[in-house]
């Protein structure tokens with residue numbers, strides 16, 4: 001009886017609601033570990049099923065898949081191991097704040113406050129500015145650290161960028177840690193003092209503030225990746241900033257044309273204000289025909305990897321990237337990985353990706369650009385949301401890799417015994 005009534009109600013609703021508006025709720029996705037995917041072709045094939053790739057390494061991926069997608073992967077001969085929910089749902093504190101257990105993470109506002117106070121306490125070492133505004137109007141924060149920060153010297157410049165992906169909050173802590181350690185180490189730590197006397201360091205601590213704020217807007221986590229820009233002519237929101245850069249954009253099936261997808265590349269290269277303005281700022285560092293920035297790390301999470309260009313092709317060489325460049329990328333990548341225990345590989349060997357910042361930084365400016373995927377290696381260790389208790393350990397873990405990059409920034413190819421033209 002009850003059933004019949006329900007059926008009648010649904011039937012009426014179906015008649016009243018136009019088909020187009022009666023969009024079925026998205027089918028629930030579940031988390032799986034896919035073991036045994038030990039080559040880029042297989043991992044790229046999994047990515048192209050439309051599943052959401054959460055993490056992965058040499059021989060596994062962790063994905064969010066709908067029941068239909070999971071069935072398709074199994075039909076393709078893959079084994080799927082269900083992953084338990086990583087942790088019990090944390091307790092919210094307030095909308096826009098990190099939940100209980102995550103209070104050591106910084107919101108955009110807290111980040112701004114902390115950076116301003118570092119600049120105030122180290123006025124000659126730290127300067128905070130912005131390179132533009134996000135789609136929703138947040139100033140895009142830029143920090144410079146050096147021995148005499150107000151003077152533009154003729155020294156190698158190094159860029160660290162964080163949180164192109166909204167939910168990768170631990171990377172914001174990484175960038176903040178870099179600013180803090182360098183600022184506090186100047187004049188107290190001889191190695192840092194020496195480095196800052198011969199380098200100019202730039203930090204973009206939160207490349208996607210709208211997304212990061214949205215991810216915590218309910219007081220719990222929303223698993224948001226993209227920015228918060230509306231997409232043309234449909235109701236979907238957000239572009240994947242790390243698929244929106246202009247080198248080989250949309251070339252190779254390494255991004256999605258579907259605005260509903262998590263790797264949506266946007267309608268055109270640099271359609272996102274966040275990437276367009278970071279591009280303009282990087283371009284502005286070309287002085288007298290010479291790009292001042294020589295080396296870069298773009299921090300992501302998770303999987304504990306050190307990745308280098310190109311991502312759009314599995315070939316280790318490509319346009320403007322010769323064998324000696326590839327050897328250099330590998331050598332420094334391996335040396336950085338030896339300091340933090342991450343796994344080093346060319347980024348396409350994880351899966352094909354096009355439109356990344358790292359590919360553009362190399363192709364456009366010959367900046368030695370690495371992508372570091374931070375802690376952890378699995379969803380079962382918290383995935384994108386490890387507790388704040390690991391922040392100190394996991395940011396300090398990258399100190400030696402950061403210092404190595406800073407050290408080689410005068411001439412990265414000297415790591416393979418090659419020479420650099422005088423700057």
Ligand code: CXA
Nearest residue numbers: 242300301307311347353356371
């Ligand atoms: C990645 C790394 C380097 C260049 C392109 C892509 C991996 C990165 C991604 O997909 O953008 N992984 S992540 N952080 O899980 O999104």
Ligand code: CA
Nearest residue numbers: 152153154155
């Ligand atoms: Ca300079």
Ligand code: ZN
Nearest residue numbers: 165168300301
């Ligand atoms: Zn990422």
